[in-house]
Amino acid sequence: MSSTPALYDELCQRLHETAVLGSCSALLSWDEQTGMPAGGSAHRAEQVGLIAGLIHERATHPRIGEILDQLAGAADLGEVESIPFANVRESRRTYDRAKKLPRRLVEELSRTTSLAQQAWIKARRDNDFPGFLPWLEKMIALKREEAEAVGYGDGHPYDALLDEYEPEATAVSIQAVFGALRPRLVDLIARIQNSSTKLSTEIVDRHYPKAAQRVFADAAARSIGFSYDRGRLDESAHPFCSGIGPGDVRLTTRFMDHHFNSAFFGVLHEAGHGIYEQGLPDDQFGLGCGTACSLGIHESQSRLWENFVGRSPAFWNYFYPNAKQAFPSSLKDVPQADFYKAINVVEPSFIRVEADEATYNLHIMLRFELELKLITGELPPRDLHAVWNSTFQRDFALTPPNDAQGCLQDIHWSAGLFGYFPTYALGNIYAGMLFEAAGKDLGDLAPSFSKGEFLPLKNWLGEKIHQHGRRFSAAELMKKATGLELTHEPLMRHLEGKYSALYGL
Amino acid sequence: MSSTPALYDELCQRLHETAVLGSCSALLSWDEQTGMPAGGSAHRAEQVGLIAGLIHERATHPRIGEILDQLAGAADLGEVESIPFANVRESRRTYDRAKKLPRRLVEELSRTTSLAQQAWIKARRDNDFPGFLPWLEKMIALKREEAEAVGYGDGHPYDALLDEYEPEATAVSIQAVFGALRPRLVDLIARIQNSSTKLSTEIVDRHYPKAAQRVFADAAARSIGFSYDRGRLDESAHPFCSGIGPGDVRLTTRFMDHHFNSAFFGVLHEAGHGIYEQGLPDDQFGLGCGTACSLGIHESQSRLWENFVGRSPAFWNYFYPNAKQAFPSSLKDVPQADFYKAINVVEPSFIRVEADEATYNLHIMLRFELELKLITGELPPRDLHAVWNSTFQRDFALTPPNDAQGCLQDIHWSAGLFGYFPTYALGNIYAGMLFEAAGKDLGDLAPSFSKGEFLPLKNWLGEKIHQHGRRFSAAELMKKATGLELTHEPLMRHLEGKYSALYGL
Known part of the structure; x- marks a missing residue:
């Protein structure tokens, strides 16, 4: 019988090694989406399939179960919120889930993901929904099989998938969150559309040479604290x-x-x-405390920098002079205030990733509604094209002109990411809570943004969120960082304040 | 007891899977040299080390030994030169070698290779031989350990390393080949240097914008038959x-x-x-017949296209008008004949990969001489800087101004590639034999090159060399393709003919 420290070390060593294999797979996947020649796709599917199988084999190794069982009663593992305690808890979660999935299913999901993404890239380029349909059908069948294998008690099969991305969330809890947020958003968007103030995107639709965009975006990412010594930026579909x-x-x-x-x-x-990701502790790589808390928390970080910071007037106080230099032909005579309006136009549109802050969440709610039905079988995949378009018409009063701007626009379903979309809207809600809390802790952030000082906010997020990984649940982490239970009020305060000023509501 | 076909299929399946893992490692290594951020180097070493261990585990799995033993006497495996026969023979070779290497050594070599390459990149940039020395020492110690583990009978420890790159070659056989070639080369170079005709590289040292070089080189690679649907081109040190x-x-x-x-x-x-690589049969991936014959044969393919084709007058009959368009500021007023002379100047110089066709092999002989002594211990690694420079002075009447242009110029030793360099000179010798034989089979190639027709030669090489992989040994393959035993006469005929015309010898 080994001692608790020896058992814990062995567990960490095993988890670390499995994560190193996972990181090989991450590179294969990155490469597939950035530079792999088309001819390499069949072989790439074999590579990721094989690695997925090896990972699954290690993640479900009976020795992990033995160690976890022996550690279950260990009094000397640490307190409930200690790092070892959290790592063991997260290992248990991951192990129990992995044990339920047969290796065949894991390998087939992995191979299918690789091939389906290639098919999606082609189908999106060619507006060819029928060409993608067989892959969508296969992927949904596999994900339903995954949900059945994982199990979902008295809940919804979707819960079993959602759990991988946002632990503790369920279809019902997401429906409640979205149900409460939706009328507030619909009301705000209606008031904006009925406003006599009309804003135009014309300025941002001018010519912006790609090479200059690249240099300008690189500099902005560096300013907010992304390290290029420990990262890089490439192009992908x-x-x-x-x-x-x-x-x-x-x-x-x-x-x-x-x-x-x-x-x-x-x-x-x-x-x-x-x-x-750069703020997660390196020495916890592969362990719960070295892993992002949840996808909702992850998305809160991206949306916070994109919208709460990047689309704020203070951000452009600092960056707009550079923008005018970088893009003289388009911005030379444009006052900063006009540019600020152009980047903040609220307008129903087809593409989620290009949507404004107000309509964005409606895109998510649509996807959540449809994928819930795809997983139950209520919506046959072959009907997706038609149902997407009719639902889009209902929510946005628009019909997509083609599937590249409709149901083929996102990579997620081709990558098997069912249950992933709702975390984007949760991210917006979390971001609102965090940004408001950071302002309370650090004082008004606008003056420092105007001077190009973004690191105080980055460091606050590092201390409150990044360094902890999965040491706490998303709800606990948010409670510690903001003092609040989940609430969309800060998000709505932000949106209503911002758009009241812009649209004179 | 399984049937021969069943055993053979199982063997192929195992070898294929191991090769898929190897291809993951190949991507990790490619990425490390093309785009990996500096901060990722420690983790990358862990990744390649882990994969190397997994590969070694599979490559040395006792079941492979069992299968090979059972197949050894199988009468129904196929004739001596059949594909199954060759695959089993190559598997035996690889298995026997791998079995002799302890897993610890394989993993340490792999990790050290990754870290030493990073150290080499820095040392080369900073002209810092002392900074690289500890890695060189460690690598040589590991390679000596590898040579002892593999064994070399009554031969030289270097043979055990050479065998991995050029099966059947030995230190003694290489010394014989180089010993015969060297005086012929030295004589030719002396006559060139004593010639009253002096050629200048001034034209090729003009300004050639990188972006235009990229487009021009892409087009040339495509013309000679490299497929970008099944490949890509990037930048690396x-x-x-x-x-x-x-x-x-x-x-x-x-x-x-x-x-x-x-x-x-x-x-x-x-x-x-x-x-x-693109011409190897896809369905033999991971098997002997899907693997390049030897590094010498591999190098014959690169040197053939680079020199016998790319530095020929006929090649430029086709490409020179495009070159003038691509680089108008440097080539506008330059006659094709002057450009042809400028790309073919013979001049002792520091950098191997930029050396002309005549002096190139002397660079190889120098490296072979030194690495032989590094492996025996006769040359302590700390003396490499000094001995490189004095040997270079002896052979080229020049002393490198710094180590980046001296003993730090090549990646090979940092990557553990001892025994690799001589295959470059063998490649030149093979290329001479192949080019002469192709001319005999296809008729004078110059007229078709002048019209931009390179595929007849590419297809001839595909038929004679590429499609066979390791079905035959290098000597057998060359005999079948050219009818000749190894001889440097065609290479010397090519060089003497070419430079007699250029230098009026």
Whole structure:
């Protein structure tokens, strides 16, 4: 019988090694989306499938179960909120879930994810929903199988999937959160649309050369605290952030010559994720305390930098002179106030990742509504194209002109990420809570933003959120950081204050 | 007792899976040299170390030994030159070698390689030989341990290392080849240096904008048959080609604004390697017949395209008009004949990869001489800087101004590649034999090169070399392709013919 410290060390060693394998897979996936030649896709699927199998084998090794059982009663493991205690608790969670999944399913999900993403890239480019449909059907079948294997008690099969991204959340709890937020948003958007003040995006739709956008976005990401010594920025069809491992965090974006917002706010967004990943403790890599708390918390970091900071007047007090230098042909004669309005136009639109702060959450609610039905089987995948369009018409009074701007716009479903979307709206709610709390702790942030000082906020987030990993649950972490239970009031205060000024509500 | 086909299938399945893991490692290594942020180097070493251990575990699995033993006497495996026969023979070779290496050594070599390469990149940049010395010492100690573990009979410890790159070659056989070639080369170079004709590199040292070089080199690589659907080209400190797996072959180069030859001929060189990798049969991936025959044969492909084709007058009949368009400020008024002379200047110089066709092999002989002594211990690593410089003075009548242009110029020793250099000179010898044989089979190639037709030669090489992998030994393959035993006569005929015309010898 080993001592508690010896057992704990063995557990950490095993988890660390499994995470190193996971980080190989993360690089394979990053490469697949950034630079892999088309001819490599079949082999890449084999690579990620094999690694997924090896990870699963290690993650479900009976020795982990033995160690966890022996540690369960250990009095000398540490207090409830100690790092070892949290690492053991998180290991138990992960192990129990992994044990329920047969290796065959894990490998097939992994291979299918790789191939389906390639199919999605083609289908999106060619507006070819029928070409993607077989992959969507296969992926949904596999995810339903996953939900059944994991189990969901008296709840909804969706809960079993959601749990991987936002522990403790359920379909019912998300429905309650969205149900309360939705009327407030719909009311705000209606008042904006009925306002006699009309704002235009014309300024941000001018010509912004890609190379200059890249330099400008790099500088902004660096200013808010993303380290390029420990990370990089590339281009991909769908922007993402991937923490490969300690000292190596990768962001991607896509540059469009005639749209400023897409790449710039995309980079701030991904840099927010990247700063979180760079702020996790290196020595806890592979353990609960070295892992981001939840996807909702992750998204709070990206949305906070993208919107609460990046779309604020104070941010542009500092950056606008640089912007005019970087893009002289488009911004030379544009007053800062006009630019600020142009980046903050509220307008129902097709693409989620380019949506304004007010309508964004409606995009999420639509996806949540549809994916819930896809998982139960209530919505057959072949009907997705039609139902997406009719639901979009209901919520936005618009019908997508094609599937690339409709149901094929997001990578998530091709990557098997069902249950992922709601965490984006949770992120907005958390971001509102955190930004308000940071302002209370640090004092008015606008004057420091105007001087280009973003590190006080970055460091506050590091102390309150980043350094803890999964030491606490999302709810506990938010309570410690803000003193509040989950509430959308700070988000709505932010949106109503901001848009009342912009639209004279 | 399983049937021969069942045993053979099981063997192939195991080898294939191990190769898939190897291809994950290849991507990790490619990424490390092309884009990995500096902060990721410690974690990358952990990744490649872990994968190396897994590969070693699989490559030495006792079941492979059992299968090979059972197949040893199988009458129904196929004839001596059949694909199954060759795959089993190569598997035996690889298995026997791998079995002799303890896993600890394999993992340590892998980790050290990753870290030593990072150290080399820094040391080369900073001309800091003492900073690299501890890594060199560690690497040599590990390689000596490897040589002892593998064994070398009555031969030289170096043989055990050479065997991995050029099966059947030995220190003694290489000394014989180099001993015969050296006086012929020294004589030719002396006649060139004593010639009253003096050629200048001034034209190729003009300004060649990197972006235009990239476009021009891409087009040339495509013309000679490198497929960008199944490969890509990136930048790295040291150019290389890496076959990640079927459909995914990666080249790198480095662009210098004031030197045309480096990137352009570097790309042709790596594309030659890449075309070989792309020409290996996909369905033999991981098996002997899906693996390049030897590094000497590999190098014959790169040197053939780089020199025999790329530095020929006929090649520039086709490409020179494009070159003038791509680089108008440097080439506008330059006649093709002057450009041709400038890319073919023979002049002792410091950097191997930029050396002309005649002096290149002397660079290799120097490295071979020194690494032989490093492996025996006759040359202590700390003396390398001094001995490199004195040997270089002896062979080239020049002393390197710094170590970046001296003993730190190549990545090989930091990557543990002792025994690798001589295969470069073998490659030149093989290339001479192959180019002459292709000319005999296909007729004079110059007229088709002048029209931009390179595929007949590419297809001839595909048929004679690429498709076979390791089905035959290097000597057998060359005999089948050219009808000759190893001989440097075709290489010397090529060099003497070419430089007699250029220098009026």
